[in-house]
Amino acid sequence: MKALRSVKGMHDIFPDEMPRWHFVEQTYRELVERYGYGEIRTPILEPLELFVRSIGEATDIVEKEMYAFEDKGGAQLGVRPEGTASVIRAYIQHNLQARQPISKMYYLGPMFRRERPAKGRYRQFYQAGAELVGIKSPAADAELIDMVVQFVKRLGIEQINVQLNTLGDRQTRPRFRAALVDYFTQFEKELCPDCVRRLRVNPLRILDCKVKTCKAIAADAPVVLDHLSEEARTDFEQLQSILDRSQTSFTVVPTMVRGLDYYTSTIFEIEVNSDALGAQASIVGGGRYDDLVEQLGGRSTPAIGYSFGIERLIAVLGSSASIEPRPVYYVAAVGDSGFERASDLTRELRNKGFHVEVAYQAGSLKSQLKRANRLAADAVIIAGDDEAARGAVTLRDMKTGEQQEVPLAELEQRIEARK
Numbered sequence: 001m002k003a004l005r006s007v008k009g010m011h012d013i014f015p016d017e018m019p020r021w022h023f024v025e026q027t028y029r030e031l032v033e034r035y036g037y038g039e040i041r042t043p044i045l046e047p048l049e050l051f052v053r054s055i056g057e058a059t060d061i062v063e064k065e066m067y068a069f070e071d072k073g074g075a076q077l078g079v080r081p082e083g084t085a086s087v088i089r090a091y092i093q094h095n096l097q098a099r100q101p102i103s104k105m106y107y108l109g110p111m112f113r114r115e116r117p118a119k120g121r122y123r124q125f126y127q128a129g130a131e132l133v134g135i136k137s138p139a140a141d142a143e144l145i146d147m148v149v150q151f152v153k154r155l156g157i158e159q160i161n162v163q164l165n166t167l168g169d170r171q172t173r174p175r176f177r178a179a180l181v182d183y184f185t186q187f188e189k190e191l192c193p194d195c196v197r198r199l200r201v202n203p204l205r206i207l208d209c210k211v212k213t214c215k216a217i218a219a220d221a222p223v224v225l226d227h228l229s230e231e232a233r234t235d236f237e238q239l240q241s242i243l244d245r246s247q248t249s250f251t252v253v254p255t256m257v258r259g260l261d262y263y264t265s266t267i268f269e270i271e272v273n274s275d276a277l278g279a280q281a282s283i284v285g286g287g288r289y290d291d292l293v294e295q296l297g298g299r300s301t302p303a304i305g306y307s308f309g310i311e312r313l314i315a316v317l318g319s320s321a322s323i324e325p326r327p328v329y330y331v332a333a334v335g336d337s338g339f340e341r342a343s344d345l346t347r348e349l350r351n352k353g354f355h356v357e358v359a360y361q362a363g364s365l366k367s368q369l370k371r372a373n374r375l376a377a378d379a380v381i382i383a384g385d386d387e388a389a390r391g392a393v394t395l396r397d398m399k400t401g402e403q404q405e406v407p408l409a410e411l412e413q414r415i416e417a418r419k
């Protein structure tokens with residue numbers, strides 16, 4: 001029978017890769033919890049309308065990449081392509097505002113986008129992120145950006161480029177939109193069919209188009225920084241000066257717009273230069289979305305957040321991160337009652353917190369040493385009859401091959417000292 005394969009762009013992640021995943025995830029949890037963020041877990045399936053209303057119907061994600069289907073009861077569902085929409089849905093549904101006027105939430109989990117698979121681009125990928133809901137201030141934006149920069153650096157990724165822009169406020173956006181419509185209307189005949197539609201639905205999306213001719217036209221399009229209201233300009237300048245003060249380096253990229261419709265003012269990305277991802281690649285993306293809570297049926301509430309792809313960070317980490325695996329000990333069973341003795345000793349050592357492996361059936365010492373070798377055991381504890389009679393075991397160093405008899409009472413201390 002033909003063996004089945006995983007869905008294109010969706011991958012298995014194996015135990016030997018997990019130390020890197022855990023390193024990233026644990027470093028992330030540990031850091032954001034220091035800033036007062038608590039974990040939130042939301043469902044992977046949501047009403048399709050949630051994503052259409054938040055991410056935007058003219059975006060690539062909703063138009064081309066969403067996994068959407070009707071379930072057997074006729075409900076229209078979407079498989080989450082990102083985390084923000086769900087977090088805000090939960091925030092409104094459970095009235096989190098009443099409990100905590102400023103809510104800080106972080107998340108980790110799989111997301112799904114039917115993109116063209118490439119290096120660092122998958123159809124199921126893992127994202128982690130954070131959302132700070134209920135506060136609008138340049139200091140809040142700066143703290144959030146600084147937090148994710150600290151995180152990336154803590155992983156040992158130093159060569160990063162923080163790109164910053166603003167989409168302005170409620171006064172700015174209609175002005176900028178009008179300027180874009182004026183500009184792109186002149187080129188309507190040259191735009192791709194998608195962009196002709198975008199011109200009506202959301203002209204900002206044209207700035208994100210990947211088609212060559214559209215890109216060339218967009219290169220001379222108006223930039224938002226020329227259309228900022230006084231207040232939006234002051235906020236953006238303040239954010240930059242706070243970032244300067246905390247020595248968070250950044251570059252203002254006036255043409256950056258980001259690919260989701262919910263963004264309002266501050267937007268940012270963190271790029272790395274990495275062969276593993278194919279030249280320049282974005283590892284973190286985020287921004288302010290002050291209208292989303294209201295758009296999803298809640299009270300007007302400002303918010304900002306970001307997320308990053310865990311696979312992309314792991315690819316950039318490469319082999320540079322020194323992630324020490326826990327040492328493995330192997331208890332070898334030899335002699336008449338060796339098998340029982342070995343299992344008892346194994347249970348005892350595991351209870352004390354050591355990673356211990358043992359044979360599942362009696363066998364020769366040679367075959368057990370072979371298995372210990374394959375498991376990359378640091379040492380083998382040989383529990384033979386003779387030693388047992390003396391209340392001892394033999395400790396074999398797997399690197400040097402040296403063997404020593406160790407009284408059972410000292411075993412824990414001896415293997416602890418090897419760490």
Ligand code: HAM
Pocket residue numbers: 081082083084113115120121122123124125126127129130131259260282283284285286287288289304305306307308309310311312
């Ligand atoms: P995004 O820019 O669409 O933003 O995605 C954020 C990050 O997720 C990207 O920088 C990338 O590292 C990773 N990512 C996206 N698509 C893929 C893929 N197909 N394969 C692998 N990694 C991928 C958001 O999702 C927003 N929710 C960010 C946000 C949170 N804004 C405010 N709050």
